[in-house]
Amino acid sequence: EDKVVQSPLSLVVHEGDTVTLNCSYEVTNFRSLLWYKQEKKAPTFLFMLTSSGIEKKSGRLSSILDKKELSSILNITATQTGDSAIYLCAVSSNSGYALNFGKGTSLLVTP
Amino acid sequence: DGGITQSPKYLFRKEGQNVTLSCEQNLNHDAMYWYRQDPGQGLRLIYYSQIVNDFQKGDIAEGYSVSREKKESFPLTVTSAQKNPTAFYLCASSKTGPSNEKLFFGSGTQLSVL
Numbered sequence: 001e002d003k004v005v006q007s008p009l010s011l012v013v014h015e016g017d018t019v020t021l022n023c024s025y026e027v028t029n030f031r032s033l034l035w036y037k038q039e040k041k042a043p044t045f046l047f048m049l050t051s052s053g054i055e056k057k058s059g060r061l062s063s064i065l066d067k068k069e070l071s072s073i074l075n076i077t078a079t080q081t082g083d084s085a086i087y088l089c090a091v092s093s094n095s096g097y098a099l100n101f102g103k104g105t106s107l108l109v110t111p
Numbered sequence: 112d113g114g115i116t117q118s119p120k121y122l123f124r125k126e127g128q129n130v131t132l133s134c135e136q137n138l139n140h141d142a143m144y145w146y147r148q149d150p151g152q153g154l155r156l157i158y159y160s161q162i163v164n165d166f167q168k169g170d171i172a173e174g175y176s177v178s179r180e181k182k183e184s185f186p187l188t189v190t191s192a193q194k195n196p197t198a199f200y201l202c203a204s205s206k207t208g209p210s211n212e213k214l215f216f217g218s219g220t221q222l223s224v225l
Contacts, residue, residue: 032212
């Protein structure tokens with residue numbers, strides 16, 4: 001059975017801190033790993049990673065995939081209160097039609 | 112603007128009642144999905160549809176039904192057989208084919224039991 005595990009499940013940091021969120025997976029015929037941010041209702045897309053070792057960046061957020069270790073990290077530098085959200089990791093496979101999501105990491109950034 | 116519209120935002124269900132959640136998209140996407148989100152549980156797949164007039168069960172389909180009569184619409188019915196329906200329901204859509212895994216989400220419907 002495919003599995004996506006995120007850690008930690010929740011995290012509280014102070015504004016300005018750097019955080020690292022983890023996602024590990026066991027998926028048959030892995031195709032890609034995606035990160036989403038869910039602030040209130042609709043998850044919004046952050047990154048899609050298919051190749052190992054290539055970092056994707058968007059402002060203060062970055063992510064990298066390690067296909068050997070079957071994992072990915074999402075880094076947020078100089079955190080702001082607006083970064084408070086649930087961060088969802090999802091994996092797709094060549095033998096499935098829908099994304100398989102982890103439980104999410106709930107991040108709270110305090111002033 | 113293209114997007115996915117879910118309605119209503121909030122819904123209350125009485126004991127033994129069937130309720131239907133609406134999902135409409137104007138992104139011209141072939142694939143549509145329904146996920147259920149419970150606190151601390153992430154997103155779990157209920158049903159998905161790759162093409163009009165065809166749909167498949169996801170991991171937690173029991174107590175739910177769907178239809179896909181039009182490309183734009185994928186309504187979800189929560190039946191009285193679903194004993195624990197209180198949750199946040201998210202509809203999503205995507206293109207189909209390789210490298211089209213990216214899902215676009217609606218704003219969700221919060222369903223509660225009276």
